[in-house]
């Protein structure tokens with residue numbers, strides 16, 4: 219267990235609000251490559267770009283089917299299970315929200331009841347015609363028929379947010395972020411918006427306990443002005459506890475330490 223002294227005097231309410239933001243690094247040790255991983259095929263295709271998916275829906279469906287096939291044997295790792303256990307254990311003592319950028323279903327497989335998919339989920343389908351959401355119809359094809367409105371010809375698509383689409387939950391997530399007393403970012407490069415902005419927003423709204431667990435931070439974060447403002451980055455990294463390494467190894471220890479602190483108040 220990593221004992222992390224928390225600033226509990228500064229918590230906004232008696233019952234702390236804990237936000238966990240996860241990215242592709244959470245599932246890396248389950249065998250799903252991250253976006254930036256040299257082995258990943260995310261960057262060799264533009265099938266997941268919203269405009270391109272409109273122009274070439276067949277490619278989008280084919281690439282999604284390919285991901286579903288590649289990921290079908292992946293199992294949750296110790297980091298997914300640690301979030302599920304933490305949520306169960308602190309159910310009566312803290313408000314916990316896990317926002318994931320991942321579209322895989324490993325958090326659900328681990329029994330995590332606090333997870334919200336910012337970028338949608340391969341577990342679900344959506345009808346572009348009537349907007350209905352329903353369980354996944356995979357493998358996807360242009361001939362799939364929407365069970366709600368009966369439309370086909372490309373109406374049914376995987377319920378995932380593409381580059382250029384608006385992420386889910388943006389009408390209520392910022393409100394929760396501003397209430398956060400403890401913010402844990404795990405396995406995310408902080409290069410993809412709005413997730414990267416959540417960390418800064420939590421900091422600016424007085425979240426004193428901020429923890430970042432990741433294997434590495436890309437150089438672009440500090441050199442490319444399109445990312446976090448450098449003044450913000452300075453204070454973000456100066457006062458954020460940074461653990462560099464494996465999510466499956468570090469996150470269970472960090473969450474154990476936080477659970478212990480919250481329970482011993």
Ligand code: NAD
Nearest residue numbers: 241242243252253254319320321322405406407433434465
């Ligand atoms: P990213 O690829 O940009 O960054 C991943 C981060 O995780 C990096 O900082 C890396 O150093 C770190 N990392 C890698 N292995 C790790 C490990 N074992 N333990 C801890 N950290 C580790 O991913 P992102 O920030 O999530 O953004 C990419 C986008 O691509 C997201 O929107 C996501 O939806 C999508 N994506 C999803 C999946 C998935 O569903 N599993 C996989 C790949 C990409």
